[in-house]
Amino acid sequence: MQQAQRLTKRVVDAAEPVADKTYCIWDSDVKGFRLRVRPSGRKTFELKYRAGRRQRLFVIGDYGPFTPEKARKAAEDAKHSASRGGDPQHEKIVHRHAATVAELIQLYLTEGRIDKPNKRESSWQADARDLLLHVHPILGATPINALTTPDVARWQRDVVAFKTARVKKLGFRKISCTRGGPKVVGRATRTLCAMLNWAIRRELIKDNPAARVSKPADVMRERFLSDEEAVHLFATLDDMEAAAEIRPDHADLFRIIALTGSRLAEMRDLAWSEVDFSRPAVVLQPERHKTGQGGRRKVINLNAAAVEILKRRTNQSDWVFTKPLPFKGPMETPRKPWAAVIKRAEFEDLRIHD
Template sequence: MTELAETRLTKRVIDAIFPDSSRAFVVRDGRLEGLRLRVRTTGRKTFEYRYRFEGRDKLYVIGDYGTLTTDEALEFATILAGDVARGLDPQTRKSGQREEDKAALTFKEAVALYLAEGPREKPDKRESSWKLDRGNLERHAIPLLGSKLLRAITADDISEWQQAVMAGRTATTEKTRMRGLARVRGGRGAAARSTETLAAMLAWSVRRGLRADNPATRVRRLQLAGKERYLDEREAGAIWNAITALEETSIISSQAANCFRLLALTGARRSEIVELKWREVDLSRGILLLPPLRHKSGGGSRSKAIPLPGAGAEILRHIEKRCAWVFPKADLSGPMEPPKRAWNRVVAHAGVRDASLHTLRHTLASWAVADGASLAIIGKLLGHTKPQTTERYAHLRLDAGTDVVEAVAKRYLLSREAGLS
């Protein structure tokens, strides 16, 4: 195993590390002795902590980069270094922690454990889902619950925390990357999603023996009404024209423009197109075929076929294949970041309000229903695993049914008039 020179493992540094097809290698992190990044020939990058205990060299696998950020890996490795300093073997975290160690575990430390070990426990859970979990826990749960002992958290604590998130107490603005900002908003939606994540994390802590029960099961969950925003034909036309106009003037990139067009034409989820790989494109069959872990309805075993219309296939034929991804980063090391800023420019130019990228998905479904497609077909097209998810479009089907009965009523009236003459 080759070990490279010590460096500070920031996100930018790690993203710039390319695998060697002939051998795996290790890069040491200069911020903490023992913290390293293993880079496999496949491109997989894993954080590890190497330490010496009772005269023997040992290795603790922390977790994969992407599931964990570099700061989270450092934080977790620091906890492990503290164990070693106190005469505790970090491997006991994997094989039944000592009772005194469990009792002293804070909520923040438990979150670090969950994000490090959870992906190994649930290998069929998508990386994007783990990123959402991390965001919910770090941005909404840790600021208010982080210093509490994990074992001491009660249902009342969670209820009070839920109300605080609803009231906006965790709202903030974070610097994400160069000139990038993330606006963290509280509110009912943030509270509902974060509570679901917190409940899952506490259920994991029960399975790991870190606490006896899950207090989140005794907290009333917040219900969110599904958003039903669709584009009418005028709005859709304005957006399509805005994409073309902004692309031609180089205000948005052709990559972002083609991404938007494919989202509109397929009704796919944002990540399904943004992270699309060429091996998932089958132009001969006219489909995009996503493996189980690449889509929300995979369940760990089913691939998802997304029908590709002729216009969508034509877009893909004209995109240059530069790497594995259809829409790559500038350095070709992975998929591009979600083009949020470009989309904001498109809707502003089009004069359309309250339209997100997900609105394109709703629009495809609503137009399909209006054209007579059944809810079952719509559900299959969109990859819904639960019929209830597709039921949000049922009222559109009823509107079409109203048109039918109105037409029948007119015929009865006409026939009555004909019978009187």
């Protein structure tokens, strides 16, 4: 193996091909940057790097179109991208083969997280539902460089017409329902637009055809409990807990949400470190609530009833609402218990604030 040296025009020009043998000259300045010399005389600049746990080879280009200085700059840029979680060779392949919308979706849902580190995991999950359930079935096979504004407008009409609605069987007595329709087209369009804007920043496409279509507002759902309904809800929780029809921790979670008006995830994942009995209040860091993009904490004031519930839940865990032993961590979303409460209370169209 030759000793590493700075790849300059003089060094590259002096590199002679060897019959029946390919060899590499490594650069001494940029780790992983090298020149591959083939028996045919072809000289190619390359970069070896790591993407996660995998070792990858980024083919920069041949000597001629690329000077050593231009190739070194490309290698440095690729190493910087890889250090932030990117995969330069994969992106090059996607761009070269005019990737389809389906391939772009997969790339966005994996590497987009690296470029948007402050975006909440629940938001990424919502994006995945929009893209995989509503965009992929209709636009998935379309090359991203061939996608047009009329294509996006037709896709919107198809979603509104419930053409993405389907029922999928997941197993014994388990199904997944995708509804589609006017209620989802607005958010799905904004998610598609955000993905295409990301693709522009990655230089995978030059234009965003979704930027020029209308983006219907989400159909807002407003449902508030009256005083009588609130009393009835708490009485139902007491009765079901006494009859062992619902776990006490599930009942307490529903009570806390009702008393504070907080979101499900804010209380379901509540840690004791976020509870301040001296105020008394729950203090959530920006990454723990939906309105934290500006770096602001969220303070949820606690009344006497909420404080009483929390104090009786004192445990040895880091979490207020935990998984049942022997499992560790915050409680999972209690969908079935909530459905049972709604059925017993005979409430219509009532859901936990999410």
